[in-house]
Amino acid sequence: MPVVSVRDARKAFGGADVLRGITLEVERGEVVAVIGPSGGGKSTLLRCMTLLETLDAGDLSYGDLAVARQDGSGKAIYARSDVLKQTRSRFGLVFQNYNLFPHYTVMRNITDAPVRVQKRPAAEVEQRARELVAKMGLKGCEDKVPCQLSGGQQQRVSIARALAMDPEVLFFDEPTSALDPELTTGVLRVIRELAAEHMTMVVVTHEMDFARDVADRVVFMDGGVIVEEGPAAQVLGDPREERTRAFLARQG
């Protein structure tokens, strides 16, 4: 059973069709890179999959949890709020702009949701947070606030924060696009390490070398549809579709 799946997902904003029938299944341990030109619907797909937006039509499930099911007319009907709440603890999301609480320390940023939302014991969460701080290369930063950190460090805090919830799948939306190349390296390194540990991940990225190295599967989205998908080496090295070829040629 896939960790997460969407089927025939559709979304429009004010008459503009942004998702025009997306079907995507992510298996346990799989790393999927989503690439494509700006405006193609990548962020909207992630926002719909992580319940920040609702689908107009289609199905969405997390394992055995049916989040949205289309009715006879195709309209997406969402599950009750208790199911949505359960669903929210199955995934983590890392944005381009970190979205940390500016007045909380690094530790508090990481421990807040597991303690307050998941109601886990504070001591256990604290210990897990210290492990994650070390894993993210942030030892010594525990009591700092975000503005005392570099952008790369802040992004690694936001990855630690997402991992502290023990998600089954992590979504990243262009996690390095706000960072200088030298800060990008550290963030990509921790994502590579997570991939080596078989963390299930969906990563929207414009870093083609990273996608080639880390992703099991690459999905090329343009104009609200999946134009092409397949093993990273095939899609990036020998694309079948002209639109994919043209996009990759522009990436340099």
Ligand code: ADP
């Ligand atoms: P990508 O992440 O691939 O660059 P997006 O999903 O951000 O693409 O955007 C796809 C299209 O949807 C764009 O034309 C964008 O302007 C539009 N869009 C995204 N979010 C909204 C919104 N909340 N309201 C109106 N239009 C939106």
Ligand code: MG
């Ligand atoms: Mg985007």
